[in-house]
Amino acid sequence: MSDNILNVSRRGFLQGIVSTGALVLSVRMIPEVLWAAETSAGSHADRAVLRPSVFVGIDTDGTVYLVAHRSEMGTSSRTSVPLILADELDADWKRVKIEQAMGDPRYGSQDTDGSHSVRDGFTTMREAGATARLMLTQAAAQKWGVPVSECESDLHVIVHRPSKRKAGYGELASAAAKLPVPKKEDLQFKPKSAWRYIGKGTSSYDLVDLCTGKAGFGMDARLDGMVYASIEHPPVLGGKVKSYDEKAPLQVKGVKQTIPIKPFTPPHHFQPLGGVAVIADNSWAAFQGRKKLNVAWDNGANASYNSDQYKKELQDTARKPGKVVRNIGDVDTAFAKGGKVIAADYYVPLLAHATMEPPVALADYRDGKVTVWAPTQNPQAVQETVGEELGIPKENVTCHVTLLGGGFGRKSKPDYAAEAAILSKAVGKPVKVVWSREDDIKFGYYHAVAAMYMKALVDEKGKPTAWLQRSVFPPIGSTFALNTTYGDAGEMGLGWTDLPFDIPNHRAENGPAENHVRIGWFRSVANIYHAFAAQSFANELAHASGRDSVEYLLELIGPARIIDVKASAPDYDNYDGSPAEYPLDTARMRRVVELAAEKAGWGKRKMGKGSGMGIAVHRSFLTYVATVAEVEVDDKGEVKIPAVHTAVDAGTVVNPEATRAQFEGAAVFGTSIVRSGAITAKNGVIEQSNFHDYPVARMNEAPYKTSVYMVDSDAPPAGVGEPGVPPFAPAVCNAIFAATGKRIRELPLSKSSANT
Amino acid sequence: MMQIKVNDVARSFDGDPNLPLLWYLRDVLGLTGTKFGCGMALCGACTVHQDGKAIRSCVTSVSAAAGKEITTIEAISKNGLHVVQQKWIEYNVPQCGYCQSGQIMQAISLLKEKPRPSDEDIDGGMSGNICRCGTYQRIRAAIKAAAGEQA
Ligand code: FES
Numbered sequence: 054m055s056d057n058i059l060n061v062s063r064r065g066f067l068q069g070i071v072s073t074g075a076l077v078l079s080v081r082m083i084p085e086v087l088w089a090a091e092t093s094a095g096s097h098a099d100r101a102v103l104r105p106s107v108f109v110g111i112d113t114d115g116t117v118y119l120v121a122h123r124s125e126m127g128t129s130s131r132t133s134v135p136l137i138l139a140d141e142l143d144a145d146w147k148r149v150k151i152e153q154a155m156g157d158p159r160y161g162s163q164d165t166d167g168s169h170s171v172r173d174g175f176t177t178m179r180e181a182g183a184t185a186r187l188m189l190t191q192a193a194a195q196k197w198g199v200p201v202s203e204c205e206s207d208l209h210v211i212v213h214r215p216s217k218r219k220a221g222y223g224e225l226a227s228a229a230a231k232l233p234v235p236k237k238e239d240l241q242f243k244p245k246s247a248w249r250y251i252g253k254g255t256s257s258y259d260l261v262d263l264c265t266g267k268a269g270f271g272m273d274a275r276l277d278g279m280v281y282a283s284i285e286h287p288p289v290l291g292g293k294v295k296s297y298d299e300k301a302p303l304q305v306k307g308v309k310q311t312i313p314i315k316p317f318t319p320p321h322h323f324q325p326l327g328g329v330a331v332i333a334d335n336s337w338a339a340f341q342g343r344k345k346l347n348v349a350w351d352n353g354a355n356a357s358y359n360s361d362q363y364k365k366e367l368q369d370t371a372r373k374p375g376k377v378v379r380n381i382g383d384v385d386t387a388f389a390k391g392g393k394v395i396a397a398d399y400y401v402p403l404l405a406h407a408t409m410e411p412p413v414a415l416a417d418y419r420d421g422k423v424t425v426w427a428p429t430q431n432p433q434a435v436q437e438t439v440g441e442e443l444g445i446p447k448e449n450v451t452c453h454v455t456l457l458g459g460g461f462g463r464k465s466k467p468d469y470a471a472e473a474a475i476l477s478k479a480v481g482k483p484v485k486v487v488w489s490r491e492d493d494i495k496f497g498y499y500h501a502v503a504a505m506y507m508k509a510l511v512d513e514k515g516k517p518t519a520w521l522q523r524s525v526f527p528p529i530g531s532t533f534a535l536n537t538t539y540g541d542a543g544e545m546g547l548g549w550t551d552l553p554f555d556i557p558n559h560r561a562e563n564g565p566a567e568n569h570v571r572i573g574w575f576r577s578v579a580n581i582y583h584a585f586a587a588q589s590f591a592n593e594l595a596h597a598s599g600r601d602s603v604e605y606l607l608e609l610i611g612p613a614r615i616i617d618v619k620a621s622a623p624d625y626d627n628y629d630g631s632p633a634e635y636p637l638d639t640a641r642m643r644r645v646v647e648l649a650a651e652k653a654g655w656g657k658r659k660m661g662k663g664s665g666m667g668i669a670v671h672r673s674f675l676t677y678v679a680t681v682a683e684v685e686v687d688d689k690g691e692v693k694i695p696a697v698h699t700a701v702d703a704g705t706v707v708n709p710e711a712t713r714a715q716f717e718g719a720a721v722f723g724t725s726i727v728r729s730g731a732i733t734a735k736n737g738v739i740e741q742s743n744f745h746d747y748p749v750a751r752m753n754e755a756p757y758k759t760s761v762y763m764v765d766s767d768a769p770p771a772g773v774g775e776p777g778v779p780p781f782a783p784a785v786c787n788a789i790f791a792a793t794g795k796r797i798r799e800l801p802l803s804k805s806s807a808n809t
Numbered sequence: 810m811m812q813i814k815v816n817d818v819a820r821s822f823d824g825d826p827n828l829p830l831l832w833y834l835r836d837v838l839g840l841t842g843t844k845f846g847c848g849m850a851l852c853g854a855c856t857v858h859q860d861g862k863a864i865r866s867c868v869t870s871v872s873a874a875a876g877k878e879i880t881t882i883e884a885i886s887k888n889g890l891h892v893v894q895q896k897w898i899e900y901n902v903p904q905c906g907y908c909q910s911g912q913i914m915q916a917i918s919l920l921k922e923k924p925r926p927s928d929e930d931i932d933g934g935m936s937g938n939i940c941r942c943g944t945y946q947r948i949r950a951a952i953k954a955a956a957g958e959q960a
């Protein structure tokens with residue numbers, strides 16, 4: 054345990070003692086001492102008496118320390134993943150203390166994205182829990198001199214069945230610690246019927262703190278003697294500072310100095326954007342100081358980027374043959390035969406994450422080492438990025454993970470943490486970098502703008518015999534490698550190459566597009582525009598032949614079967630899930646369609662004038678979701694969403710309460726995408742800046758009620774944080790068509806105007 | 810020198826009188842329960858009470874709050890959890906939770922004005938508070954439950 058680091062934590066943050074000059078306040082800013090592991094020498098779990106894995110430690114007082122190695126951004130990872138271990142350990146949840154892991158490769162991947170924390174953790178956590186439980190059982194058997202087979206756990210105690218003797222976990226911890234750690238083959242998992250927590254619904258470990266202002270977000274991190282920084286970033290991606298006024302900002306009361314930050318070396322990756330930082334003794338003074346910097350910029354090549362022009366280019370590309378990413382049969386020959394052809398273009402703009410907590414990080418650099426407190430989805434990426442920026446080994450970067458005020462993929466990219474580290478080194482003090490909302494909207498890693506072209510040949514019953522789909526978007530790969538213009542297998546697998554329709558001639562293509570802004574992951578990623586195009590177009594075909602939308606959709610999906618996607622799309626990666634464990638199963642897809650339709654009263658209810666229902670189904674992150682949206686469109690074209698019915702098959706659901714919340718939230722997130730979300734650029738500069746020109750859904754615009762129906766399943770757990778988003782927009786747009794006869798092919802509505 | 814009462818403690822401040830109350834609370838006093846979301850009165854994350862009524866602290870300068878009584882989320886539960894907080898917990902409202910201090914302060918203020926709020930009253934009172942995680946449905950349910958309880 055290094056004294057230096059211990060002292061850092063003692064200097065206020067962990068104890069929550071804030072000193073402001075003569076005035077000393079005792080403010081608790083963290084739920085408890087365990088909120089961030091205290092030293093790089095180890096966690097509380099490591100220091101416990103019995104510690105059979107890095108994820109669990111049991112002390113003689115019976116306290117069970119569980120390490121949350123994934124980040125908490127509102128999806129409940131910090132609760133739901135340790136909950137799996139607690140269940141298998143048969144621990145009393147009330148005696149569990151959750152400790153947030155620092156960035157450390159010994160926990161494996163800590164990347165909290167891709168809706169895979171529960172999926173990844175399910176086996177690991179159960180193994181750790183079963184290991185600890187077996188060691189405690191063996192210790193009890195030894196103590197009583199009885200066979201292990203006569204002993205079993207019962208909520209934090211081991212019981213000897215024949216004699217009814219009991220011993221608590223705390224009492225057994227020391228003896229258990231002396232035993233060898235059992236081999237994996239010797240572990241026995243609890244049967245599903247014995248699960249105490251999994252599938253039952255558990256509220257957030259931090260719930261009370263979140264309702265009392267005590268929870269510790271990145272924005273709330275403080276250290277004695279720290280200063281605040283706000284950064285004027287280049288308005289155009291790749292821009293450089295030519296000159297600026299060093300003196301004028303100092304006229305602002307509280308501003309201490311200005312510091313230039315070097316521009317990134319392309320590709321931008323997670324590097325800071327560069328610019329000029331203003332250092333001050335509070336956030337607001339730093340914001341004010343920026344207004345006096347008067348920076349002259351060399352904007353560079355991206356200054357020619359205009360969203361209007363770019364949109365035309367994408368749409369033109371979408372009309373030209375692209376790279377084939379999936380092929381079944383022969384689309385060209387089928388189309389050449391002639392018949393009824395239907396074609397349509399779809400478009401989704403750039404989107405910004407707009408996490409409620411803007412990017413923010415606190416860093417303290419001293420003697421070649423740096424400690425960072427950041428709301429990050431990936432602390433190991435913080436270590437790597439900060440290490441590279443400062444030219445120090447990543448082992449010398451300690452990253453504490455705070456709670457995140459929303460993530461949605463933005464906080465997978467640690468550029469802001471690197472800024473804090475660079476500035477702390479330059480200033481010689483702890484520095485907190487605070488992004489304003491304007492910074493957040495203007496300098497994001499945006500969700501890609503995309504144009505899709507769809508074309509189908511239909512038979513006399515309206516069923517497609519040939520189907521061509523083409524999507525064009527600036528790929529996320531452009532963030533990591535120059536001249537990347539095509540989507541990778543991962544992006545294409547997000548709802549494009551895996552479209553499970555039963556069509557004899559089917560081809561998916563991807564066209565090239567250059568990036569002029571930073572492109573990044575955004576809740577459900579390419580699934581958003583792919584599902585919008587595929588599910589809207591499917592609905593267009595249904596209406597073109599006068600068919601019921603649900604019945605037609607089921608016919609498109611076709612009979613229950615397992616689809617071998619790789620046979621037609623060799624690069625398909627199935628979200629890194631093995632096809633044996635996570636097959637693409639149309640029976641499950643059909644079931645969610647039927648369930649959502651049934652619950653919504655599809656076809657059984659009379660919808661009034663201006664009202665309608667729409668359906669969409671989509672599999673993403675290995676979870677099947679069907680959504681029926683009800684809309685009401687008034688004379689002015691204003692759209693209300695009184696009800697949403699979502700059916701979900703996510704395999705084994707660890708935390709139904711959190712899962713329900715994720716799908717409710719996804720409907721609101723989807724509402725923002727449908728109604729108003731659009732980022733645009735003029736001369737390379739983002740035109741939006743705050744919630745007035747980048748509106749997100751408010752209470753009066755959000756669905757009034759979202760009902761979530763979960764399919765009971767023994768399949769392995771799949772994702773729940775993201776999969777609610779993709780089917781939402783097409784369900785609403787299909788409902789708008791049912792209500793008004795107006796087809797929405799471009800998002801958001803405010804641009805497409807349902808009002809005509 | 811300005812006098813301002815925060816959570817029942819009288820304080821004096823001689824810094825920039827234009828400093829928004831939000832940053833005075835957060836950066837100077839270390840009362841970080843009140844959040845920054847937009848700085849333009851667009852999101853409600855910074856909501857506190859001034860003489861018992863909800864205001865946006867990001868657009869209220871310290872000088873404008875001088876002589877007033879300010880209450881933040883940290884002090885709303887000084888005599889045990891407020892009924893609104895209790896209902897927030899019962900209905901599992903928060904996801905990330907970042908907006909919730911502001912939502913709770915706004916809801917308490919709304920219920921003072923409208924002890925039995927209709928759906929329209931709730932829309933009217935709460936639509937200035939953004940929740941990017943989308944917890945509106947639970948917020949509405951929790952407000953109705955709190956209204957039932959305090960009546
Ligand atoms: S921060 Fe004050 S309303 Fe958004």
Ligand code: FES
Nearest residue numbers: 905906940941942
């Ligand atoms: S709970 Fe995350 S913004 Fe409201």
